[in-house]
Amino acid sequence: MLPALAEARERTDARLEQWAARLRQRAPGRDGEALAYALMSPGKRVRAALVMASYRALGGNAPAIDAVAAAVETVHAYSLVHDDLPCMDDDDLRRGRPTTHRAFDVPTATRAGWLLVPVAAEVLAEAAVELGLGDRVLGAMAMELFEAGGVGGMVGGQWLDLEAEGRHLGIEQLVGIHRGKTGALIRASCVLGALAAEADPERLAALGDFGADIGLAFQISDDVLDSTATSETLGKTAGRDHLLGKSTYVSVLGVERASAEAGELAERAIGHLIRGGCESPALAMLARYIVSRSF
Secondary structure (H helix, E strand, O other): OOHHHHHHHHHHHHHHHHHHHHHHHHOOOHHHHHHHHHHOOOOOOHHHHHHHHHHHHOOOOOOOHHHHHHHHHHHHHHHHHHHOOOOOOOOOEEOOEEOHHHHOOHHHHHHHHHHHHHHHHHHHHHHHHHHOOOHHHHHHHHHHHHHHOOOOOHHHHHHHHHHOOOOOOOHHHHHHHHHHHOHHHHHHHHHHHHHHOOOOHHHHHHHHHHHHHHHHHHHHHHHHHHHHOOHHHHOOOOOHHHHOOOOOHHHHHOHHHHHHHHHHHHHHHHHHHHHOOOOOHHHHHHHHHHHHOOO
């Protein structure tokens, strides 16, 4: 595992464990347990690693950046809970364990997903205090995070993805869906790290462009893995997109061309960093990891 990923996982998981304990106290019983279960879903923590590496690429050095990473992962956790519901992708397995609605029930999982959104706002607000960031920066970070998680980003992309089931899409339509569904929160991870470092506009734009390209590369790699890997390797149901009749980069381009496209996007993303004056070995390694991973 990349050092940046290992560190992000260890530190972000510790933050999330603290929040899970708080949520159990606030909401005793089934709802609190479901919130904690959803929040502590194990994962690679790619988004957390991008927050931390982007912050450091611009000179940030405060340990509390892991709290911003935890806010991003909280929004991501909410999205996974709802993505797995019967009305969406109807999946039973996520990251090697039962999905939240299977571990509890559909109404409980639905509530837990919604409730994680205001939790993410709390996590982000506490992060800003720990980092000594003012209201202006916190406002910009909150706008970035929740726009990425909303109708203009993740939710809107998921909506379009559901509408597209059973239809044959072209590559431009796929790009439009996945820059929202998957790419928006990955881009936001990079931008939040830059905002926490109080980046100038040029470097902020470079991190945003980097995040946009690796966000799309991440989805293309996911499509390739869904088509070629096993459920045991992925920790979720392999071949699910085919069963749901979804157009994917693999169905449109084939495995070889899709893999090549992901690699080209990763290299283009790294070029944005170089041109923007924020070259980062850690971010470059993360970009290449995203398109070469096996799960």
